[in-house]
Amino acid sequence: MDYTIGKHQWAIAEGYIPSQSTGPEPDMTSHESACILNANNEDAEVKIHIYFDDKEPVGPYTIKVPAQRTLHLRFNDLKDPEPIPLDTDYASVFISNVAIIVQHTRLDSRQSENALLSTIAFPGNV
Amino acid sequence: MDYTIGKHQWAIAEGYIPSQSTGPEPDMTSHESACILNANNEDAEVKIHIYFDDKEPVGPYTIKVPAQRTLHLRFNDLKDPEPIPLDTDYASVFISNVAIIVQHTRLDSRQSENALLSTIAFPGNV
Amino acid sequence: MDYTIGKHQWAIAEGYIPSQSTGPEPDMTSHESACILNANNEDAEVKIHIYFDDKEPVGPYTIKVPAQRTLHLRFNDLKDPEPIPLDTDYASVFISNVAIIVQHTRLDSRQSENALLSTIAFPGNV
Amino acid sequence: MDYTIGKHQWAIAEGYIPSQSTGPEPDMTSHESACILNANNEDAEVKIHIYFDDKEPVGPYTIKVPAQRTLHLRFNDLKDPEPIPLDTDYASVFISNVAIIVQHTRLDSRQSENALLSTIAFPGNV
Numbered sequence: 441m442d443y444t445i446g447k448h449q450w451a452i453a454e455g456y457i458p459s460q461s462t463g464p465e466p467d468m469t470s471h472e473s474a475c476i477l478n479a480n481n482e483d484a485e486v487k488i489h490i491y492f493d494d495k496e497p498v499g500p501y502t503i504k505v506p507a508q509r510t511l512h513l514r515f516n517d518l519k520d521p522e523p524i525p526l527d528t529d530y531a532s533v534f535i536s537n538v539a540i541i542v543q544h545t546r547l548d549s550r551q552s553e554n555a556l557l558s559t560i561a562f563p564g565n566v
Numbered sequence: 567m568d569y570t571i572g573k574h575q576w577a578i579a580e581g582y583i584p585s586q587s588t589g590p591e592p593d594m595t596s597h598e599s600a601c602i603l604n605a606n607n608e609d610a611e612v613k614i615h616i617y618f619d620d621k622e623p624v625g626p627y628t629i630k631v632p633a634q635r636t637l638h639l640r641f642n643d644l645k646d647p648e649p650i651p652l653d654t655d656y657a658s659v660f661i662s663n664v665a666i667i668v669q670h671t672r673l674d675s676r677q678s679e680n681a682l683l684s685t686i687a688f689p690g691n692v
Numbered sequence: 693m694d695y696t697i698g699k700h701q702w703a704i705a706e707g708y709i710p711s712q713s714t715g716p717e718p719d720m721t722s723h724e725s726a727c728i729l730n731a732n733n734e735d736a737e738v739k740i741h742i743y744f745d746d747k748e749p750v751g752p753y754t755i756k757v758p759a760q761r762t763l764h765l766r767f768n769d770l771k772d773p774e775p776i777p778l779d780t781d782y783a784s785v786f787i788s789n790v791a792i793i794v795q796h797t798r799l800d801s802r803q804s805e806n807a808l809l810s811t812i813a814f815p816g817n818v
Numbered sequence: 819m820d821y822t823i824g825k826h827q828w829a830i831a832e833g834y835i836p837s838q839s840t841g842p843e844p845d846m847t848s849h850e851s852a853c854i855l856n857a858n859n860e861d862a863e864v865k866i867h868i869y870f871d872d873k874e875p876v877g878p879y880t881i882k883v884p885a886q887r888t889l890h891l892r893f894n895d896l897k898d899p900e901p902i903p904l905d906t907d908y909a910s911v912f913i914s915n916v917a918i919i920v921q922h923t924r925l926d927s928r929q930s931e932n933a934l935l936s937t938i939a940f941p942g943n944v
Contacts, residue, residue: 453921454853475580477657510657531855531888543579557936558683571816601706603783636783669705684809697942727832729909762909795831810935
């Protein structure tokens with residue numbers, strides 16, 4: 441199987457990691473995820489740039505998604521060059537060497553019951 | 567009516583079936599669904615491949631969606647070649663012989679009130 | 693202003709109207725909506741076809757969206773040729789004479805706190 | 819970095835700002851947001867038109883998104899030419915001088931636990 445479905449560029453305009461959570465960690469920790477699928481036979485190297493509303497973008501964060509694997513990346517786990525600040529609006533752009541699919545999900549457990557959102561990210565032209 | 571709206575290839579990068587549920591079964595059982603619409607006059611045969619973060623993909627799972635019918639497929643119900651493990655990140659690719667539409671939905675009832683997410687899946691070029 | 697943004701064909705693969713609700717009517721009544729925007733200078737006549745998993749499609753339901761207006765249509769309100777049954781999986785296709793935008797939203801108040809989902813519908817090629 | 823990912827025209831067919839909220843302000847105030855990312859090296863000037871179901875559209879509201887910044891715009895904050903009425907169905911169209919990405923999010927805290935929805939907005943052809 442070598443499905444080249446996907447795009448090389450993706451963007452997620454929404455981003456916000458609440459500092460507060462309710463419920464058992466780590467499943468119920470408030471988090472934002474970028475679910476990435478690499479259905480190719482070649483490993484993906486993905487460079488992520490994080491944008492803010494009041495300062496210069498940070499990045500690239502470089503991650504690997506092996507061939508024919510998915511990676512459900514928590515933005516909370518990005519550490520290099522620096523962690524993403526909590527309770528702060530941000531956005532992200534993904535640039536991959538091979539075609540991938542990116543979907544955005546947030547679990548928000550600030551109040552006692554969790555809330556979920558998800559959307560396919562915005563694909564670039566290539 | 568023969569609406570050829572849709573695509574032959576679709577991908578959902580997010581996938582996670584919680585093992586815990588709250589509320590009456592089966593309506594309130596935590597589940598992930600792929601809602602498929604086949605608006606053609608011809609039956610659809612859809613092959614589904616499931617991707618993981620740490621092992622080879624599994625599939626194809628083969629399902630039928632009759633002409634001019636919808637199928638709201640629970641990933642929990644896929645059994646052949648093997649069930650999808652619970653509490654595990656996965657992703658999915660759909661390949662159909664005719665144009666279909668795929669939409670992704672999750673009901674999460676791990677905490678006492680249910681949470682919902684939904685997004686159109688990512689369509690391929692064909 | 694005459695923004696021709698939009699498409700003539702749209703599909704929503706997910707559809708399910710819960711029969712149970714919690715909270716004050718009508719705001720908190722469980723419902724599915726198709727939010728339609730007609731940004732043209734010409735009125736839109738939209739024909740909706742509803743698909744099921746075990747019987748022939750029903751339709752068309754014909755609705756009007758005046759020029760430069762939005763209509764947040766509750767599927768619960770479709771009556772002619774027949775109401776959409778509750779607690780039943782369905783899907784929908786929209787065919788418009790002018791370009792429109794369709795977004796899908798569900799409010800689910802079966803449990804004591806409401807849950808929301810939304811996604812842009814799938815646009816056809818025209 | 820000069821990523822021209824994005825489009826000049828976007829539409830969000832769903833819009834509704836609940837007048838009721840539960841929980842601490844402003845984080846838990848019910849609101850609708852348009853998350854905008856401008857990944858270009860040039861500032862974006864975005865004109866927003868708001869559509870209703872029973873009256874003429876209002877606008878443009880003009881906002882700036884600096885180069886390489888994101889703006890998570892709350893529709894509640896739009897004041898000029900006039901605030902968007904609460905508890906009212908609306909829709910929106912965004913016209914930008916440079917390519918941007920727009921994502922729609924709602925936090926609904928009318929009941930005691932918050933609910934979230936999000937979807938990528940609908941991109942125009944340009």
